[in-house]
Amino acid sequence: MERLIFCGSVVPKDPKEIKFSRLGIGFEKLDRGVFDPERAYDKLAKIGVKWVRVQSGWQRTERERGKYDFGWLDAIVDRLRSDGMTPWMNIVYGNSLYDERAADVFGAVGCPPIFSKEAHSAWLAYVRALTAHFCGRVEYYEIWNEPDGKSCWKHGPNPQEYGRFALETARAIKEGDPEAKAVGGALCYANIHFLEAAAEAGFFDEIDAVSYHCYTPFDKAMRDHCLAITALARLYKPGIEIIQGESGTQSRSGGNGALKRGAWSERKQAKYMVRHLISDLLCGVKFASYFSCMDMIEALRGLSSDKSTYQDYGYFGVLSARFDEDGFAIGEYKPKPSYRTLQTLASVFAGEWQVVPLPVLPRPDKSDRIFGSDVNDFAVQSGGFERPDGSRAYVYWYAADLMTTEYEGTVSLQVAGMPGEVRLIDLFDGSIYRLPESICERLGGNRMTLHNLPIRDYPMLLTFGDFYSEREQA
Template sequence: MSIPRTPILPAEYKGLKKLGKFKPKQSTEIQSSRIGVGFETLDRDMWDTNQAWPVLNDLGVKWARVQTGWTKTEKEKGVYDFAWLDEVVGKLIERGVTPWLSLSYGNQLYTEGAGDTGVGFPPLDSKEERDAWQQYAAALFEHFKDRVDHYEVWNEPDLTSFWKRGPKAAEYVDLVRMTAEPLRKIQPDAKLIGGAIAWGMTPWSIKFLEDCMRAGLGELIDIVTYHGYKSIPERHSSQEFPAFQHVLKKYNPKLEYWQGESGFQSYVPPKAVGVGALSRMKFSEAIQARMLLRRFLLELHNDTKMCSYFHMADFAHYAAFKQTFHYGIVRLEDGSPKPAYYALQSLATLLADPMEPAQGRSSSHISVMSDAEDPRNTKVATWQANFVCGDIPVLAWWIPESVEVDPEILQMELTYWIEDGLKLDNPVLIDPITQEVFEVSCTFDKRTCAETWMDPDPEAEGVRVFKNLPICNSPLLLTDRSLIELI
């Protein structure tokens, strides 16, 4: 079977001088960042990590979500074999990537019907199950306490696929409490992660999250994770993030929130349509890359402390369908990088710490020039994400239409204000998929207000105006040339 691939073609932006490409930073070169990738399904042997090791350090990510697999570790009661997980954890750390371990799932040794993988079967029915889970968790914490300090409890407990008893917030919190007890004894300074909410920040997930909080989740954990799968990432986000943040502040203002899983397939086999997140959408490698960029930029702009992309590599025989699932940023057949790999690599380099959401330290207006004669009358909706890396601003922009639509590059005018002390002496435009860098220039509009009839004030500092910049439904970024190294 031949799977269509999208070549990484040089971008052509009218009137802009191409300077070359920027040099990506390796994970071992980056001290810290909010960018991560998924090392999931290893408990079920669905992909070969040997595909990851040659390209992981070059990717530049600093976090990796790793499912632990109780059934793979304890095949005989009371006997734990962590050798397979030792190898993964060790090789991640060698490459500058911090593993965080997701304790998933049940075990057929203790739970009837749990099968070979235990997926969806929490150990809650009997004292033997509960004791066995706590003993397994204690063994895991003891074994990895010198190498790992972030642990997550379960995966998507608000889905019947992964909580076959029928999701109940109080039951999930009971499992978290059972896990917290040995962790606090063995590794009191470790971070316990809860939530792993499948429905992200929808009203259903907000309700589930608040039910968990009422049952005591906020008193047990340090970080809340949510998963982000949505056909248009920006849709409803102005409602969802404030509600999610409100619930956390209401019950425990100290809680951080991470996006623990978000992805998109570059190819969906006909038999797998409708199986897995977003699998009914139009797909391609280019669409996958656009989705990754928009999802991550949206969430980082909203101060998500870590974003994890699902998944490092394509994986095989998922669920009962025995089909290959193409969520990976490297291809299953040969381990080669997809465009999404380079997109994630770009974010890892450009938004490495010290990075923060700008939170008002910069502001931009975009006018699409083909829309109206007067830029102030533009009707095309646009989206921006603002960041600051040290004293350097980074601005991303795009048209928030469906990622399924082939990009049409339009011309825009950008009016950009940055606060005193931020540096934008040599502005450049970056295409994060091709990693090409273009020289751009601006003028300073020295009018003291936006009235077009006013003469400029030569004493005024003015605001930056960039004309004839490109915009489409795939994000582009503006920053200072000093943030990157050209190759």
């Protein structure tokens, strides 16, 4: 990067100033009280994301039959809204008042209320009460969490069961609030057979959006997953919104949960984040949510009677934590490198834009920088964005194996028909650069060749015009 001319850094945005955004973060598991939200709110607000996923916690809310205490959830929703963020709600889990099995499980996780008419009726009554209570404050409601995984559908995933459950829950959501949006899916596996089998049971009849979760170190697998779900969903309901509801990874080895066996580090976590969120945006999702704000226990397989079964620490957070003897997240809640990466993405991609093809073409050339040639054109991952004012941005990276490689190379690009000043933004750390004449060869009109640009194993963004105009000058 030393050949580039550093000219500033991306300035984090206050969510109150952002009218539109496609980026979010998870603020989950407060139904099980695993961290102190009061100590996280200020740092959460300074990230600049708009969408915040919270979990509704039937078990915590209805402790006496037919009586709902939404006070704890009101405090979360109202604080997020006052800080300029948009909460959306994952409606979960079971309730031991109506299901003896749920009494044995910490947080009643994975105990769907489908085994008795009483439990199912109580669930629907709770959903109606929930959406009526939050009418005007919450719009999007997600139906259950990862029903295709055994941790969250403990008697064994069944797509027909979930399809019927989603249909009836979606109706209850709208009975409580006719303006609410019902989100189905929250699927943890890349399995379109599950989704189509659920469709046969009425899954798509009442829902307004489909959500998916994706935990994989492979960019292509993630994009294939999103595009396949989108294609199937829009066969049943053209134009239906697609939401990425969870995707993230750990910042160290020795954790629990998805991708736990990998030799992760804080740097790898941040690179994973930017690669995946950019890929989500290029797939055209309504919004994409990083999992998660906090390091915290996974708390998906715990037994109520044995706290050792849910002291399964996960290190997915953009804020780090230590843990007390009960598994509660304590300490400073200190930002990791991924915190700055998410700030950068949230600021750069705030506001309206659309995914578009751009007249930018990788063309390998000799590269003295690496005593060889530029990266092959077919190895470059890329995409384009355009704002309503016509400003554009071209994102590119080399999808090297995150676990074994720290990649640095060069790429040369042919550019045509792209007016405006050119800048390069490092989406990992927010650094902004001008391109010297030795790199940017002007050929007349809006034609140029960019010679031997740096390319890394995470996305960097070339902006043309005022795609990102708010710069903190060095």
